[in-house]
Amino acid sequence: xxxxxxxxxxxxxxxxxxxxxxxxxxxxxxxxxxxxxxxxxxxxxxxxxxxxxxxxxxxxxxxxxxxxxxxxxxxxxxxxxxxxxxxxxxxxxxxxxxxxxxxxxxxxxxxxxxxxxxxxxxxxxxxxxxxxxxxxxxxxxxxxxxxxxxxxxxxxxxxxxxxxxxxxxxxxxxxxxxxxxxxxxxxxxxxx
Amino acid sequence: xxxxxxxxxxxxxxxxxxxxxxxxxxxxxxxxxxxxxxxxxxxxxxxxxxxxxxxxxxxxxxxxxxxxxxxxxxxxxxxxxxxxxxxxxxxxxxxxxxxxxxxxxxxxxxxxxxxxxxxxxxxxxxxxxxxxxxxxxxxxxxxxxxxxxxxxxxxxxxxxxxxxxxxxxxxxxxxxxxxxxxxxxxxxxxxx
Amino acid sequence: xxxxxxxxxxxxxxxxxxxxxxxxxxxxxxxxxxxxxxxxxxxxxxxxxxxxxxxxxxxxxxxxxxxxxxxxxxxxxxxxxxxxxxxxxxxxxxxxxxxxxxxxxxxxxxxxxxxxxxxxxxxxxxxxxxxxxxxxxxxxxxxxxxxxxxxxxxxxxxxxxxxxxxxxxxxxxxxxxxxxxxxxxxxxxxxx
Amino acid sequence: xxxxxxxxxxxxxxxxxxxxxxxxxxxxxxxxxxxxxxxxxxxxxxxxxxxxxxxxxxxxxxxxxxxxxxxxxxxxxxxxxxxxxxxxxxxxxxxxxxxxxxxxxxxxxxxxxxxxxxxxxxxxxxxxxxxxxxxxxxxxxxxxxxxxxxxxxxxxxxxxxxxxxxxxxxxxxxxxxxxxxxxxxxxxxxxx
DNA sequence: CATGAATGAGACTTCATTCAT
DNA sequence: GATGAATGAAGTCTCATTCAT
Numbered sequence: 096x097x098x099x100x101x102x103x104x105x106x107x108x109x110x111x112x113x114x115x116x117x118x119x120x121x122x123x124x125x126x127x128x129x130x131x132x133x134x135x136x137x138x139x140x141x142x143x144x145x146x147x148x149x150x151x152x153x154x155x156x157x158x159x160x161x162x163x164x165x166x167x168x169x170x171x172x173x174x175x176x177x178x179x180x181x182x183x184x185x186x187x188x189x190x191x192x193x194x195x196x197x198x199x200x201x202x203x204x205x206x207x208x209x210x211x212x213x214x215x216x217x218x219x220x221x222x223x224x225x226x227x228x229x230x231x232x233x234x235x236x237x238x239x240x241x242x243x244x245x246x247x248x249x250x251x252x253x254x255x256x257x258x259x260x261x262x263x264x265x266x267x268x269x270x271x272x273x274x275x276x277x278x279x280x281x282x283x284x285x286x287x
Numbered sequence: 288x289x290x291x292x293x294x295x296x297x298x299x300x301x302x303x304x305x306x307x308x309x310x311x312x313x314x315x316x317x318x319x320x321x322x323x324x325x326x327x328x329x330x331x332x333x334x335x336x337x338x339x340x341x342x343x344x345x346x347x348x349x350x351x352x353x354x355x356x357x358x359x360x361x362x363x364x365x366x367x368x369x370x371x372x373x374x375x376x377x378x379x380x381x382x383x384x385x386x387x388x389x390x391x392x393x394x395x396x397x398x399x400x401x402x403x404x405x406x407x408x409x410x411x412x413x414x415x416x417x418x419x420x421x422x423x424x425x426x427x428x429x430x431x432x433x434x435x436x437x438x439x440x441x442x443x444x445x446x447x448x449x450x451x452x453x454x455x456x457x458x459x460x461x462x463x464x465x466x467x468x469x470x471x472x473x474x475x476x477x478x479x
Numbered sequence: 480x481x482x483x484x485x486x487x488x489x490x491x492x493x494x495x496x497x498x499x500x501x502x503x504x505x506x507x508x509x510x511x512x513x514x515x516x517x518x519x520x521x522x523x524x525x526x527x528x529x530x531x532x533x534x535x536x537x538x539x540x541x542x543x544x545x546x547x548x549x550x551x552x553x554x555x556x557x558x559x560x561x562x563x564x565x566x567x568x569x570x571x572x573x574x575x576x577x578x579x580x581x582x583x584x585x586x587x588x589x590x591x592x593x594x595x596x597x598x599x600x601x602x603x604x605x606x607x608x609x610x611x612x613x614x615x616x617x618x619x620x621x622x623x624x625x626x627x628x629x630x631x632x633x634x635x636x637x638x639x640x641x642x643x644x645x646x647x648x649x650x651x652x653x654x655x656x657x658x659x660x661x662x663x664x665x666x667x668x669x670x671x
Numbered sequence: 672x673x674x675x676x677x678x679x680x681x682x683x684x685x686x687x688x689x690x691x692x693x694x695x696x697x698x699x700x701x702x703x704x705x706x707x708x709x710x711x712x713x714x715x716x717x718x719x720x721x722x723x724x725x726x727x728x729x730x731x732x733x734x735x736x737x738x739x740x741x742x743x744x745x746x747x748x749x750x751x752x753x754x755x756x757x758x759x760x761x762x763x764x765x766x767x768x769x770x771x772x773x774x775x776x777x778x779x780x781x782x783x784x785x786x787x788x789x790x791x792x793x794x795x796x797x798x799x800x801x802x803x804x805x806x807x808x809x810x811x812x813x814x815x816x817x818x819x820x821x822x823x824x825x826x827x828x829x830x831x832x833x834x835x836x837x838x839x840x841x842x843x844x845x846x847x848x849x850x851x852x853x854x855x856x857x858x859x860x861x862x863x
Numbered sequence: 864c865a866t867g868a869a870t871g872a873g874a875c876t877t878c879a880t881t882c883a884t
Numbered sequence: 885g886a887t888g889a890a891t892g893a894a895g896t897c898t899c900a901t902t903c904a905t
Contacts, residue, residue: 101886117397119311122878124888133887135881144879204396206312240472245453246465250472253449257441267437280432280442284476293868314895325870330897485889501781503695507875517891519877528875588780589693624856629843633833634856641829645821657822664816664826668860677865698899700867709866711902720900866905874898881891 102140104130106151113148114197118205145207152202155195162188163225174238175282177229182255182278189259190269196259233285240287250284294332296322298343305340306389310397337399344394347387354380355417366430367474369421370443374470378447382466385455392452431477442476486524488514490535497532498581502589529591536586539579546572547609558622559666561613562635566662570639574658577647584644617669624671634668678716680706682727689724690773694781721783728778731771738764739801750814751858753805758831758854765835766845772835809861816863826860 108129112121123144127134141147166184189196230247233239239247258277261267300321304313315336319326333339358376381388422439425431431439450469453459492513496505507528511518525531550568573580614631617623623631642661645651684705688697699720703710717723742760765772806823809815815823834853837843 123880124878127888134879135887135889136885138880139885200396204309204392206309240468242465242468242472243459245459246450246469249449249453250446250469250476253445253447254442254476255445256449257445258438261437261441267435273434273438276432276434277438277442280434280476283478284442284446284472286475311895315897316895326896327871327898328869331868336896503874506873508873518875519892520890522876523889584780588776624852626849626852626856627843629837630834630849630853633837634830634853634860637829637831637833638826638860639829641825641832642822645825651819651821657818660816660818661822661826664818664860667862668826668830668856670859699901700899703867710900711866711868712864714901715864866903868902868904870899870902872899875896877895878891878893881889882887883889884887 101130101132101136105132105137105140105147106154109147109151110155110198111194113151113201114194118148118201118207148202148205148207151198155199159185159188159195160225174229174233174236175286178233178251178282178285179278181225181229182251182281183274185252186255186258186274186278189255190262190274193259193263197263200260238287239285247285251281254281254284293322293324293328297324297329297332297339298346301339301343302347302390303386305343305393306386310340310393310399340394340397340399343390347391351377351380351387352417366421366425366428367478370425370474370477371470373417373421374443374447374473375466377444378450378466378470381447381451382454382461385451388451389455425477430479432479439477443473446473446476485514485516485520489516489521489524489531490538493531493535494539494582495578497535497585498578502532502585502591532586532589532591535582539583543569543572543579544609558613558617558620559670562617562666562669563662565609565613566635566639566665567658569636570642570658570662573639573643574646574653577643580643581647622671623669631669635665638665638668677706677708677712681708681713681716681723682730685723685727686731686774687770689727689777690770694724694777694783724778724781724783727774731775735761735764735771736801750805750809750812751862754809754827754858754861755854757801757805758827758857759850761828762831762834762850762854765831766838766850769835769839773839776836814863815861823861827857830857830860 105126108126109121112125112129116125123137124134126147127137130137137147141150163181163184166180172180226248227244230239230244230251234241234247240250242250254277258267258269262269267273297318300318301313304317304321308317315329316326318339319329322329329339333342355373355376358372418440419436422431422436422443426433426439432442434442446469450459450461454461459465489510492510493505496509496513500509507521508518510531511521514521521531525534547565547568550564610632611628614623614628614635618625618631624634626634638661642651642653646653651657681702684702685697688701688705692701699713700710702723703713706713713723717726739757739760742756748756802824803820806815806820806827810817810823816826818826830853834843834845838845843849
């Protein structure tokens with residue numbers, strides 16, 4: 096049975112391989128092999144390796160946002176609850192998809208990614224931006240510390256990314272209790 | 288008479304280029320050119336590219352630790368003061384040496400670095416380990432949250448690393464006030 | 480459609496160049512050029528230079544053995560006749576293929592070859608081993624001198640290899656009469 | 672205490688290293704180190720690597736000839752005795768100096784050596800040539816087979832060189848009895 | 864004289880990309 | 885459309901040779 100969509104196979108193979116072997120450890124031949132596709136075929140769907148990787152990044156980002164939007168709570172709830180929901184949702188997503196996290200780390204530390212990196216999750220042009228909305232409202236309500244948005248973002252999610260690295264390396268074993276405590280600690284960091 | 292500077296020139300060139308172009312974006316030829324040295328000369332001082340990069344990493348790590356030890360405060364002081372000192376010292380070092388930060392990020396995301404990554408700053412074998420001592424004491428005194436060391440570390444310094452990324456990209460402009468607030472917010476994250 | 484000849488072209492080019500310029504005098508670029516093939520193409524067929532050279536050696540060895548088996552005489556014949564057949568066959572093959580002889584000399588004097596060298600023609604594991612069989616039977620029948628197999632081999636074929644060297648250098652011009660006399664002289668050396 | 676003659680040290684180091692690691696496995700740096708001499712110093716005594724190696728070859732050849740001349744027997748003796756003396760002397764020399772043999776094999780199979788190879792031991796210009804004298808006289812007296820000198824040489828010494836290779840590789844263990852038998856077998860090969 | 868640091872040509876090998884089938 | 889054989893630029897590393905000290 097043929098796979099319905101070769102494009103998806105290629106992207107999935109790319110995601111896995113780059114998460115595992117890093118950027119330059121992944122050759123187009125490897126991707127072709129894993130996706131069960133001729134090396135040349137990749138170029139029917141993507142103009143270049145850079146292009147392919149950017150596409151994977153984009154898709155991943157969209158998936159995460161979608162997941163967060165779904166997990167997002169009604170704007171009516173107290174800000175603290177909304178934060179806990181958001182941060183827990185993000186954490187759980189990353190824990191469930193460590194490969195996505197590994198890929199994004201590789202991506203943002205590559206020459207390809209550095210150009211894309213600018214203003215992703217906090218971008219003004221991104222109307223769906225849940226994070227921006229959340230932080231702006233929190234500052235206005237004087238519930239969050241009076242700091243630039245980027246700093247609030249760093250305080251809120253920096254620990255979660257750092258935690259993920261240790262989790263993937265096996266330095267910590269996360270469970271619901273531990274995760275809950277950590278997310279609450281993040282709240283302590285941003286709340287006034 | 289030997290030119291002991293040549294070794295330093297090579298390491299400096301490596302540091303800058305890798306910070307700028309990443310790991311695989313930096314060729315030995317580029318390093319040689321920037322250091323004003325024949326490509327083959329590098330191999331008189333370092334056995335391989337990997338070796339050279341490990342040496343740069345080591346030197347950088349030592350410099351940072353030295354800087355922190357110097358900035359470290361007497362153990363007699365209250366824990367909160369010690370933390371603010373430590374975190375501010377680290378932040379200032381990184382802000383003053385953004386290239387060091389960029390290099391280390393590249394390093395820890397490379398196949399070379401991943402082996403070194405394990406337990407560096409928190410290593411038991413590292414007797415000078417200021418961070419470990421600090422966190423262990425804080426937990427014992429019930430001043431810090433009762434969490435695994437790695438998580439405390441993530442809460443305390445995750446925001447600082449995230450902040451550095453945005454700072455380097457120019458998304459935030461840091462001054463002493465802002466830095467002070469951020470570091471205090473980190474304390475809020477870890478304190479009980 | 481695949482070009483199965485390309486692999487042969489590469490092996491032929493390797494054979495000729497190494498026979499002529501020796502092992503380290505032959506670069507992969509030279510091989511590519513002579514075979515009318517991009518340098519990188521060689522690596523589609525052979526994992527490394529060492530690999531390629533081993534393959535050429537193997538093929539050559541097989542060809543020689545095949546040629547000898549074909550020239551080999553019925554085991555019923557007198558031992559002397561069998562020897563003359565064998566030695567003449569080998570000599571003629573080498574005279575007809577001086578390049579093969581040059582290559583093998585290079586090969587057995589290279590670090591690559593030295594590992595292969597052990598027990599090739601006399602190997603117990605080589606079931607087709609005509610030489611071993613011949614010598615063992617000759618000793619048992621008390622027709623050949625009572626000496627270790629390796630020494631019998633040296634007595635029988637040492638002169639032929641030495642002759643080949645002089646022949647290739649043009650010091651001697653061989654004809655059938657001369658060859659016949661030489662081979663008979665070799666028999667005088669091994670017979671009791 | 673300083674070594675009286677650096678030139679000799681360099682040649683000795685070259686001899687040993689090339690015998691052991693082959694031609695291209697021996698770098699000028701290695702030679703310098705083994706000879707306890709700066710790499711650049713070698714060039715005070717020898718114009719180039721090729722030059723140095725040719726010098727070693729020359730010296731070795733002279734040593735062997737000298738050794739043979741010394742071991743050579745009075746021309747009055749029967750030819751058979753003279754041959755046994757000669758061949759045994761050569762064999763013993765090579766067995767006692769396996770490194771010399773290894774070097775010469777490397778040398779004659781290198782692009783450097785191939786140019787020198789022409790007419791060494793049988794050279795007309797070499798007045799001391801014991802071998803040539805011996806064979807010519809033997810043919811004239813109708814004691815040796817009526818064959819070109821090169822072929823007689825191949826028959827007489829080809830087995831000895833082949834034997835040496837196996838001896839060095841450890842395939843045969845030579846003792847006086849075995850050597851005597853082999854040398855006599857060589858005589859069987861050349862005598863009429 | 865002696866040194867050995869410095870050099871750069873050149874070796875082997877990989878890989879993103881192309882193109883004939 | 886799909887393929888994968890072919891390519892050649894570029895990367896890491898070695899080493900014979902030079903030259904300032």
